[in-house]
Amino acid sequence: MKLYDLALADIDVRPSPFCWLAKFALLHKGLEFETEPLRFAEKHNYPDQDHGRVPILRDGDHIISDSANIIAYLEKSYPGERIVATPGEQAAADFYNSWVGANLFPALGPVMFVRVHAAVHEDDKEYFRSSREKRFGQTLEELSMTPGLKEKAEASLQVLSAPLVRHKFLGGDKPNLSDYIVFSPFMWQRVTTSETFYETPQAVGAWQERMLDLFDGYARKAKTLGDKTAA
């Protein structure tokens, strides 16, 4: 199996939170896979010419795009451990996904876009900038100065800390889809920058460390922009 994974100028640096979600799903199922780095501009290398956005999974003759479709495909096609065990856990994962989109991405994203822009391949810079600036109606530099981001991030992490004070994972005793959905934006940040601009509650920080340790430290070993000297 091959997962097409967004790459920056350094093709070993893989920031996309949606690709991280797909990678965690593959790891959770215990499946062997390799990642194939793709830059935004490399449309000709996309396995499905109709769908130019990663993540894309190639499994033999099957080509599946979009992290939610990939997860549904893996659950249906492979026994292994369930990524979500009950309809209630699926409903909770849908809520976390919605909450992340309304709270975590808007708090973390504006600061990250400038950094990602600086680290994408030369051929990707114009596309990355213009697509984001069109979506938000501001320059990347203006976006990074959005007021109240620290307060927004800290309010979100405070809400998130409640389940993590009492449980090892959002999935309870072990990680499930909810953990991967909520942790993926933090991988986007970790890969992109070593600095955070907000305080992380203790219970959330401890959970992040557990997430980095999963699957033989797969996420912890991921190359970051801060590792450049070792490149």
Added chain:
Amino acid sequence: MKLYDLALADIDVRPSPFCWLAKFALLHKGLEFETEPLRFAEKHNYPDQDHGRVPILRDGDHIISDSANIIAYLEKSYPGERIVATPGEQAAADFYNSWVGANLFPALGPVMFVRVHAAVHEDDKEYFRSSREKRFGQTLEELSMTPGLKEKAEASLQVLSAPLVRHKFLGGDKPNLSDYIVFSPFMWQRVTTSETFYETPQAVGAWQERMLDLFDGYARKAKTLGDKTAA
């Protein structure tokens, strides 16, 4: 079993969201119980003189206060159907609880306090007003004019609609603790006022109707302040 339940001047009107949570837990377990109306000022009638806040459950010699303690007690003491089936569902319920406290209560509460104040017993008015005004540092009338409440409520309901587009309940196929936690503030509102000041997404409205139908329409039959002519 007897549940001590907060009452307004009309002792059949029971607005407390925390008491609603305890009532839903009793109903979910299929247990027989009666409610005992208590007003704020009736401290001498509280079964536990050390703990003057409802809900309080009396089960034979056991007196349990606080909705979370009551739920834990019911799960431990009575077989019946589990209110939360898995550690993952408990963790999700903890997240919903934290989200409700940070998003739903602050959006719905400020408008409701004035209405509840108008409907509490004469002996409770001074306590109700001064306790809320001390907590928020504003008069009830100022609180009710808090700007942005409509937008805050609608943003919260938008996040909540995502799981409810795909599932009948937050618990998946059937209601669990998460449903009761999130629905209880809406019962507080329903009992107190027939007006809402925000738009409810279709999926959330349909779920609210399903919640009202549960347990032979227990919540739907609850007396509201709008029913006064029938009192």
